[in-house]
Amino acid sequence: MKSPIRLLAAGLAVTALAACGSTGTQATTSPTPTETDTLTVVTHDSFVLPQELLDQFSEETGYTVTYVAPGDAGTLVNQLILTKDSPLGDVVFGIDNAMASRASREGVLADYTSAAAAGTDAQLAADQLTPVDYGDVCINADSAWFDKHDLTVPATLDDLARPEYKDLLVVSSPATSSPGLSFLLATVGAKGDGWLDYWQSLKDNGLKVVAGWTDAYYTDFSGADGKGDRPLVLSYSTSPAFTLDGDTSTTEALLDTCFRQVEYAGVIAGAQNPVGAGKFIDFLLSDEVQSVIPENMYMYPAVTDTELPADWQKFAPLSDSPIEVAPADIDANREAWISQWSEAIG
Secondary structure (H helix, E strand, O other): OOOOOOOOOOOOEEOOOOOOOOOOEEEOOOOOOOOOOEEEEEEOOOOOOOHHHHHHHHHHHOOEEEEEOOOOHHHHHHHHHHOOOOOOOOEEEEEEOOOHHHHHHOOOEEEEEOHHHHHEOHHHOEOOEEEEEEEEEEEEEEHHHHHHOOOOOOOOHHHHOOHHHOOOEEEEOOOOOHHHHHHHHHHHHHHHHHHHHHHHHHHHOOOEEEOOHHHHHHHHEHHHHOOOOEOEEEEEOOHHHHOEEOOEEOEEEOHHHOEEEEEEEEEEOOOOOHHHHHHHHHHHOOHHHHHHHHHHOOOEEOEOOOOOOOOHHHHOOOOOOOEOOOHHHHHHHHHHHHHHHHHHOO
């Protein structure tokens, strides 16, 4: 999730020694991949892992590691493209499935396959990228607010446009946020050619659009801290696991509104340390990192046999039937859909 507390592990620049024991295979434009004593990780501004794990990676590899976060997932890909002649770093984490094809097509990635990727769900695979985590982007409801106002919690996309839910929904913009783009894709998948008409119906019903997930969840949503005035928000199906009150959650995800988001890591084309980049991807798929992804990244770990928190089955369920859009359609239409949305709604 671009989680309730998902913050960048900022300013990290750590040093250490030795090698991490990469088991992956490297295929770059150079016949002999190079290795330096520094590694730059380019990620989005919601990346966070425990400091001790990041220190451990540095100590085991001997790399001085610097983390750079130019913005959210969309900004991340745009920056990789704009700087591909002078790459921002060696390895990227945080490209999602809505932007993966664009990154690959623009030539900002080198080929790399981690041996640990064999333990991930094959359905998460993407060209030149390694899946690290995934989750469902869904509308969330402040259940306590609906109980207090004696109003039934909506269940479907169509429900959100009904008059009884006027002025209750806030979402992040598809033009500036990764979950916002996922929700746009959900509406395309569900409504087909009528997706923009659906957005117009939401707008007519008092929809509020803000730039990013943090503003939507923490400023406008009533279920995060009780200070917002909107009880419906675009977030993740895992969000209710972090709004517990005793043995129940005060929020819930509307599982018929979800689009599945996958986050990937990849070696950046032209990397100074492609060997180290591969080792970092192996590190992200290690048992140590995968096991802490739910509590730190608020996503499901990509390695399928990773143990999940005990309460996730009850409070962080995945949708049984997330709304889908074919990757080829996303690749062909993404920019046009965003432009059409911006002109009509944004």
